[in-house]
Amino acid sequence: MSASAPASGPRAIALVPARLASQRLPRKMLLARTGTPLFAHTVANVRSSGAFARVVLATDAEEILDTARRAGIEAVMTRLDHTSGTDRIHEAWKALERAGERADVLVNVQGDEPELAPEDLARLVLAFTDPAVEMATLCGPIERAEDAERPNVVKVVRDRSGDALYFSRARIPASGHARDGGTNSADWTIHRRHIGVYAFTPVALESFRSLPTGRLEVFENLEQLRWLEAGRRIRVLDAERVPEGIDTEADYERFVARWAARGGPPPGSGGVTRIDERAARPGSGGAR
Secondary structure (H helix, E strand, O other), X not given: OOOOOOOOOOOEEEEXXXXXXXXXXXXXXXXXXXXXXXXXXXXXXXXXXXXXXXXXXXXXXHHHHHHHHHOOOOEEEOOOOOOOHHHHHHHHHHHHHHOOOOOXXXXXXXXXXXXXXXXXXXXXXXXXXXXXXXXXXXXXXXXXXXXXXXXXXXXEEEOOOOEEEEEEOOOXXXXXXXXXXXXOOOOHHHOEEEEEEEEEOHHHHHHHHHOOOOHHHHHHOOOOHHHHHOOOOOEEEEOOOOOOOOOOXXXXXXXXXXXXXXXXXXXXXXXXXOOOHHHHOOOOOOOO
């Protein structure tokens, strides 16, 4: 699909936060065993959706900024002290807005999500043709019982309109007390996992940041609960594909293997944006 702006529908801008520091996988964004930095894979994937007028990287590190520009990726520098990707994309958006940009939809795609289905991103943008939608996100099925219990797999339940009722790290809905004839506790089709990509109208993004931190947000450590606790709605769409997360070295190695299996260049063979692998290794220096 083309990376140009769609001829019709909302004018959307994708903002890709890419911070250098990462606790479980140091300097994750600059890993480049495919020949291309991880964040550049994400940008290319977002562009391929054809849903966005612009795709802009928002980073806190000169090293990432320089690498992005060498790859022909539009990038802006943001403050180091942001505590969330939402804060980072807000700063990036305000800079674009001051330069004369306008948008109907802003989509926050984390820089370590190179395998979101492009069709899902396009569908997320189109959700905003409904004027009632201020904020939207994605979800997918939970296919293994153990994932319903894992706190790093965030669960979501929705109302009949597809709007979120609640997000939790706990298993929701609880099925052990189902009425006779209700959902069997072994039936996981009712359980949905949240996919952490967020879309906002510019007004909603501004409103989100103006809200006080919510009690539920702190309790669950889930930023989106701030919006629900304030009585606002989040439309939750079904994704065609649940992407694999990249949080550890093993996760990244599996991504590299999948990339090669799809016909990408073998690891270490070069590519669109070759960078020094030593710079991406923990303890090798560079900005933190």
